[in-house]
Amino acid sequence: MKHNFGAGPCILPQAVFKQASEAVLDFNGLSILEVSHRHKDFVAVMDEAIDLTKKVLGVPDGYSVLFLQGGATLGFTITALNMMREHKRAAYINTGTWSSGAIREAGKVGIEVLEIASSQDRNFSYIPKGIVCPDDVDYLHFTSNNTIAGTQFHDFPKAKHLVCDMSSDIFSKEINVADFDLIYAGAQKNLGPAGATLYIVKDEVLGKSTSQFMPTYMDLKKQADKGSMLNTPPVFSVYTAMLNLKDLQAHGGVKEKQKQNDAKAALLYQEIDSNPLFEGTVAKEDRSKMNVTFKLTDESLKEEFDKNWKSADIVGLPGHRSVGGYRASLYNALEIDSVRVLVEVMKEFARVKA
Numbered sequence: 001m002k003h004n005f006g007a008g009p010c011i012l013p014q015a016v017f018k019q020a021s022e023a024v025l026d027f028n029g030l031s032i033l034e035v036s037h038r039h040k041d042f043v044a045v046m047d048e049a050i051d052l053t054k055k056v057l058g059v060p061d062g063y064s065v066l067f068l069q070g071g072a073t074l075g076f077t078i079t080a081l082n083m084m085r086e087h088k089r090a091a092y093i094n095t096g097t098w099s100s101g102a103i104r105e106a107g108k109v110g111i112e113v114l115e116i117a118s119s120q121d122r123n124f125s126y127i128p129k130g131i132v133c134p135d136d137v138d139y140l141h142f143t144s145n146n147t148i149a150g151t152q153f154h155d156f157p158k159a160k161h162l163v164c165d166m167s168s169d170i171f172s173k174e175i176n177v178a179d180f181d182l183i184y185a186g187a188q189k190n191l192g193p194a195g196a197t198l199y200i201v202k203d204e205v206l207g208k209s210t211s212q213f214m215p216t217y218m219d220l221k222k223q224a225d226k227g228s229m230l231n232t233p234p235v236f237s238v239y240t241a242m243l244n245l246k247d248l249q250a251h252g253g254v255k256e257k258q259k260q261n262d263a264k265a266a267l268l269y270q271e272i273d274s275n276p277l278f279e280g281t282v283a284k285e286d287r288s289k290m291n292v293t294f295k296l297t298d299e300s301l302k303e304e305f306d307k308n309w310k311s312a313d314i315v316g317l318p319g320h321r322s323v324g325g326y327r328a329s330l331y332n333a334l335e336i337d338s339v340r341v342l343v344e345v346m347k348e349f350a351r352v353k354a
C-alpha cells in the first residue's frame with residue numbers, strides 16, 4: 001500500500017473505496033453507473049448525502065445543501081453571480097492561486113472586486129491579519145485553506161455576508177456554518193471523488209441576485225428548488241461522498257478528525273523544525289494542517305532525498321510548480337502511520353548526512 005500525500009484528488013478510506021467499487025457492480029441489481037438519477041434508490045442517496053453533510057458539519061436550519069458540478073472553479077462564478085446585490089461590488093482576500101482565480105472570475109461576471117488584503121508580496125506565504133470588511137460591498141470572499149501555498153486561516157474574517165471556498169479543509173475540523181452566507185468546496189480534496197461540488201447556502205440569500213445574466217444551472221435558488229437535480233447530478237461522486245460522510249460519522253465525526261489532523265500536522269511540523277535539512281515555507285502561525293509545505297535547506301540534496309521517500313512507497317510529495325519544494329497533504333483519510341513513515345525518512349536522511 002502506498003502512502004498518498006497528493007493534494008487532490010484525495011485519499012479516501014479503504015472501506016469507502018471498497019464499498020464504492022462494489023456498487024459499480026451491484027447497486028440493487030444495477031450498477032450505480034447506470035441507475036437513473038430520478039430513481040428512488042438514487043434520490044435516497046442524494047437525500048442521505050445532504051442529510052449527512054448537515055449532521056456532520058452541524059448545519060443549522062435555514063441552510064440548503066447542494067451537490068452540483070463544475071468544481072470549485074465554476075464555484076468562483078456561481079458564488080459571484082448568486083451573491084451579487086445592489087453594489088455589484090465585493091471584497092476579496094487574495095491568499096493564493098485559488099483566491100486569485102475567484103477574483104478573476106468575479107470580475108468577468110460584472111463584480112467590481114476590492115482586493116482588501118493580499119499576501120502576494122511574499123509569494124502567498126502568510127495570511128493577512130487585521131482585515132476589516134467595508135460596508136459598501138455585497139459580500140466578502142476568502143479561501144480558508146490555501147492548498148498550493150500551504151497556509152490556512154485559523155481565525156476566520158468577519159463580514160455581514162461571508163463567502164468561503166473551503167475546498168481543501170472542509171470536514172477537517174469543526175466550523176460554525178451560521179457565520180457564512182455561502183460555503184463551497186470541490187469534493188476531491190477531502191470529501192469524495194472529483195465531479196461533485198458542495199454548496200452550503202443560507203436560504204435567505206437565494207433568489208436575490210441582481211445579475212442580469214444568470215444561467216439556469218448556476219442559479220442556486222433553482223438548484224435548491226430541484227434538490228440538486230435540475231439536470232443529471234454527478235451520480236457516482238455523490239454516492240461515494242455519501243459513503244465517506246457515513247464513514248466519517250461512524251468514526252467520531254469532524255471533532256475526532258480534527259484531533260487526528262492536529263496530531264498529524266504537529267508531528268510533521270515538529271520534524272521540519274527540528275531537522276537541519278528542512279525548513280517550512282510559510283509563516284508559522286499560518287501553517288496549514290492540510291497541506292504542509294517545506295523544502296530542503298540544501299537544494300543539491302534533492303535527487304537523493306527524492307529517491308529515499310519514493311523507496312518508502314510515498315507518492316504525491318512534490319510541491320506545486322509555483323512553490324517548489326515539497327507538499328505533504330494530510331487529508332482526513334491519511335493515517336498518522338503514513339506521516340510517521342515520512343518523518344522516519346526525513347530523520348534517517350539527517351542521520352546519514354550528519
Ligand SMILES: *Cc1c(COP(=O)(O)O)cnc(C)c1O
Pocket residue numbers: 008070071072073074098143145146147165166167168186187189
Ligand atoms: C483544488 C482547489 C480549487 C479548484 O478546484 P476544482 O474543483 O478543480 O475546480 C479551488 N479552490 C481550492 C481551495 C482548491 O484547493
